[in-house]
Amino acid sequence: MPLRAAVSTGRLAAVSTGRLAAVSTGRLAAVLAAALCALLLAGCAVGPSQRPPVAVRGEQLPASPPPTATEQPADPDALPRTEPVRGGPAFTDCTTEVLDGLAADGTPAPAGRELQVGCARLTVPADRSSPALGPARLGLTRVTTPGAAADLPALVVLGDVGSDGSARAAAGLATRLPDAVLERYQVIGMDRRGAGEDLLDCAPADARAALLDADPGGSDEAAMTALLERSRAIVQDCYLMLSGTLTSFRATTGADDVESLRSALGVARLNLLGIGDGADAAAAWAARNPDSVGRVVLDGPDDPTLDEPARTEAATVAAEAAFDAFATACTARPDCALGPDPRTTVRALVDRLEVTALPTGDGDAVTAGATLRALRATLSRPERWPELEAALAAADAGDPAGLVRILAPLGGPRGRFDADLATTCNDSRVRVSPGEAADLAGQWADRFGLFGVPAAQQLVACGPWPSGGPEPPASPQGENPPPVLVLGTAGDPRSPQTGAERTAERIGSGRVVRWQGAGTGAYPRTPCITEVVDRVLVDGRAPAEAVVCPP
Known part of the structure; x- marks a missing residue:
């Protein structure tokens, strides 16, 4: 039951501020059908939704490049020093809005924990390889204790697309973080493409319903072909709505967005916590930008050595x-x-x-x-x-x-x-x-x-979607980043625990922690995991050997 209600025959198109404008796709689809089919068959390159320049919460691009990365410590288990934030957008207070939303979702801040929340947006290239596609804008949330210094080192949170968005996930995480972490960092959540404020909403309601409601008894080729056609309708409508930017909703673009945020914050090395497929994007960023890696935790990454099926x-x-x-x-x-x-x-x-x-x-x-x-x-x-x-x-x-x-x-x-x-x-x-x-x-x-x-x-x-692009390199290019902590959970319904092991190998400097628990995101849900991660984030020390934590 995908809750098909509230969708009329006038199609809905997403715009930058999250509002929807009714448009009729019927005539447009008729005019562009032939060209669209040709483009889809050709596996055309596309990217994220585009937004016209508008005045929004404190969005800002950096005026100058960030400082050069410092040398890595000689101690193989020591991590780079944290750096004060030197730039970034101006955050406006949204404490009541965000905390009330968390409480309504069943995740209120515990008694005695006071948090201050600011909201902003970051402007990033829609596609770095195609400047003509213009900008995209991603929601940011900054969470601190009241009165915290504006230049506290940043801990960026990159969440799973299947959640409410990284910005909201960062606020939820801050309600549970140890005091020592909140005292050391300002927690900054950055939405992934298509999530949070930049929510992707382009599929025809009936086609979306068909995939959501797919009968688990329909396993023959005819039933699969019917689902393929429904997915084809989604690709066609999303392509028309997104004006050639469909394939930017992916991990590698998320990696580019992380680098844009690092530059905007004016730091040479970024401290980062990636969760779920946010960990996949964070891993891609670390492998491509080893000199920008600070204290990084990848919580539940997928296995990068596997493709379908x-x-x-x-x-x-x-x-x-x-x-x-x-x-x-x-x-x-x-x-x-x-x-x-x-x-x-x-x-x-x-x-x-x-x-x-x-x-x-x-x-x-x-x-x-x-x-x-x-x-x-x-x-x-x-x-x-x-x-x-x-x-x-x-x-x-x-x-x-x-x-x-x-x-x-x-x-x-x-x-x-x-x-x-x-x-x-x-x-x-x-x-x-x-x-x-x-x-x-x-x-x-x-x-x-x-x-x-x-x-x-x-x-x-996924059959009608354009190809996901070239296979990533089997090993890191150039020097390895500083040690990166990689958490794998035995009962993570999104990815196998071996995903942490393979990700650590691909990065080249990964330190693996295996948790015999369940769910997506192990930190800070158990004392063993919390102790290891806090040593990374607060003390700047990576474990010298692999760690196994009980449920």
Whole structure:
């Protein structure tokens, strides 16, 4: 159930301030159809949405280049010194707005923690290789303790596209950070392309609904071909709306954006925390800009040595492991709402919804496909597992309200679906045909009881997208950066724990920490992880050897 409501036959086009202007794409599509098909078949190069210059919160480009990077310490475990911020946009106070939003989302600041939040935007090139495409603007959030100095060293947070945006993620993280980190840094979140204030919203509502609601029982070639056509409609509409900038929603562009922010802040070396696919972008930045690397933590990166379908297969193994961790946490209590065997309960619910979707009372319904999407998305956030448990149990009893609340920010109007799909497809180079996807669905349905068929359907959804570009180099170019801490979580539904190991090898100076927990983003959720990361961020010391942390 992707919550198709609130979309009229007049199409919606995104503009820079997040407002929507109604436009009719029917006549435009008719005029441009032939040229568009030719461009798509040619695998044309495209990039992010463009925004006309407007006066917004303190956006600013640096007037001069930042200072030259200092020499790396001779001690192999020592990290570069932190530097005061020397520039950047002027932040305007948005404390009440942001903290109230976090509280409404169930993540309020703990009692006794006072935070001050500022908001701004950063202007970056839409595509560094194509200056004619103009600028893009990304939301920034600066979080400090009240009265903190404006030139405190910056800790930049780059979050997962599937979240509400890095700027909001930074504020949520600041509510949980150790005091020593908040005293040392100003925490600056920068939105990824297509997320947060720059939300990507270009897919036709019916095509988006078809992918969100994809029947997990539809695993044959005909069903996969139907999904391919729906995805083709998304590519066509997004291409028309974004005026040739579609492929900039990807990790490498995120790496360029990080470098733009470093320059704007006026520092030679940047301290950075990347989470989920934000860690992928941060890893790309570190490999391409080793002299700009300060104290860097990559929390849950994907395996950079894999492409499709191996990458999706590895992520599906991880997602099934995350569900097992969720089920174990539930059954550890005597009142688990999903009974003694949550997997059997959930599988039976999905099977029933394949036959008859659960009406929501507004003409819509929760489908089996949407239920699995809500499940997998929420597994990444263990703090929301009680909510997920209750929502699944209520749906099993005939009440869809809990699942509706979970699904609304995923696939509803102004949801995260478009940016997540664009980033996933743009970051892969291999395209899978409907026949190949059907074969994989048959294999994965047996191996992965919940997420096997949806994973194969996700592969075919990327079929019409332009290729993700050339394969990245197998090893770093030039000198390695200073030691980079790489965290891998055993039950991360987004990526396998081996992603941390392969990322560390590719960077050349990675120090791996394996956490036997679950969810996306290990820091600062356990004392062991927190101690290791704080030694990096506060003390400037990387672990000399690999570390394993218990659940």
